[in-house]
Amino acid sequence: xxxxxxxxxxxxxxxxxxxxxxxxxGFTARLTIFAAGAxxxxxxxxxxLSLASGRLADRWGQALAKSATIRITxxxxxxxxxxxxxxxxxxxxxxxxxxxxxxxxEQRKLLEPWFGPDLPLERLPVPRLIELVEDDTGxxxxxxxxxxxxxxxxxxxxxxxxxxEPLVKAAGRLRLxxxxxxxxxxxxxxxxxxxxxxxxxxxxEQVIRVLRLVGAQDVYIARAFVRRYTLRTFLGASGGMxxxxxxxxxxxxxxxxxxxxxxxxxxxxxxxxxxxxxxIAALVAFIATRQAALTTLQExx
Numbered sequence: 001x002x003x004x005x006x007x008x009x010x011x012x013x014x015x016x017x018x019x020x021x022x023x024x025x026g027f028t029a030r031l032t033i034f035a036a037g038a039x040x041x042x043x044x045x046x047x048x049l050s051l052a053s054g055r056l057a058d059r060w061g062q063a064l065a066k067s068a069t070i071r072i073t074x075x076x077x078x079x080x081x082x083x084x085x086x087x088x089x090x091x092x093x094x095x096x097x098x099x100x101x102x103x104x105x106e107q108r109k110l111l112e113p114w115f116g117p118d119l120p121l122e123r124l125p126v127p128r129l130i131e132l133v134e135d136d137t138g139x140x141x142x143x144x145x146x147x148x149x150x151x152x153x154x155x156x157x158x159x160x161x162x163x164x165e166p167l168v169k170a171a172g173r174l175r176l177x178x179x180x181x182x183x184x185x186x187x188x189x190x191x192x193x194x195x196x197x198x199x200x201x202x203x204x205e206q207v208i209r210v211l212r213l214v215g216a217q218d219v220y221i222a223r224a225f226v227r228r229y230t231l232r233t234f235l236g237a238s239g240g241m242x243x244x245x246x247x248x249x250x251x252x253x254x255x256x257x258x259x260x261x262x263x264x265x266x267x268x269x270x271x272x273x274x275x276x277x278x279x280i281a282a283l284v285a286f287i288a289t290r291q292a293a294l295t296t297l298q299e300x301x
Contacts, residue, residue: 044247
């Protein structure tokens with residue numbers, strides 16, 4: 001533990017003589033900071049997408065898993081009789097926690113997005129809907145369908161399975177897409193940082209040659225590059241993370257139902273997850289820069 005802490009402190013403190021081999025400013029320095037910031041900014045949105053997709057899948061699954069709808073299609077003079085028969089069947093069906101017919105106003109509201117607010121239900125042969133809520137044990141859907149076929153031939157049970165499964169699967173794929181995006185962002189950051197470190201090593205070949213003449217080992221020289229690029233990556237990623245959090249915070253809230261981006265963001269303790277992005281980016285930079293530095297120095301012997 002103490003040895004690991006001492007290495008971290010040494011990495012942060014650095015060595016003034018070795019640091020001369022690494023340009024403090026210039027194209028590679030700006031490229032590293034910009035790349036780290038941009039990747040961290042995108043990683044915040046990828047993380048927000050993954051978390052929001054997970055919440056969406058859970059919400060859809062919970063909302064539809066314990067609910068079902070019975071649609072009654074019958075002549076007008078048989079509608080009340082069949083509705084009463086369905087309610088009697090549901091009253092004696094195990095697993096039914098609650099059942100109630102939807103009112104005309106509720107059905108009109110369901111149809112409003114397609115037919116407008118002034119739909120005359122009383123003049124149209126609109127099926128009657130009965131909403132039922134299952135308890136923890138659930139219902140035997142096939143058994144209930146058989147009973148409904150005998151007691152109310154015009155009643156059809158929809159347990160929402162054909163609606164729930166594609167929605168939950170789509171949300172799960174969105175979550176996986178977010179994870180894949182974060183992996184690609186991390187890989188791209190490593191590639192950019194590796195190229196920047198290799199370019200800096202090539203640009204400072206004369207300085208490296210002088211350091212070798214006075215007895216400096218490759219590990220000693222590489223440590224300077226690792227330190228500079230790790231700290232630059234951490235600073236750039238920290239700035240990009242903060243900008244990403246601000247951008248996510250400014251997205252439309254969940255109350256804005258008309259927005260396509262409604263629900264995309266963090267909730268509660270999830271706001272702490274992006275804090276992990278700068279340390280992870282610094283670790284990636286440490287590994288990538290060390291490997292690039294040692295490989296390049298070995299090739300230039």
